[in-house]
Amino acid sequence: MAKKKPTDSAKAAADKPRVHKDLEGFDIQINSFGEISTSFDMDRINEFLNKNVDDKKLRDREDIPGRKTRKSKKKTNEEEE
Structure with a gap:
């Protein structure tokens, strides 16, 4: 059997990338220049990037309100030995 070719509407939907709902x-x-x-x-x-992306350089800063922080694992003296 021959393969089915995608229709124009399916092809247009495949060309659009999936994005976060806030970036809909x-x-x-990029122009020629x-x-x-x-x-x-x-x-x-x-604003979107500050809210949703973890920046490891700013991870330990407490003076930036509203940003997500990930707990970094610090070695204790017991783990080093």
Whole structure:
């Protein structure tokens, strides 16, 4: 049997990447000069990244409100011996 070719609507759906629900409608393009243009302003993107991405450089800072922190494992004297 011959393989079925995807329809135009299925092909269009396959071209769109899956995105987080907070970034629904986000589109990014790079023009011929190498300039990046997005459908969201940079402040909104940075706010999303600050909320959802763990930055290991800022992990131990307590002066940044509202950011997720992951507990880092520190070796105790008993574990080193």
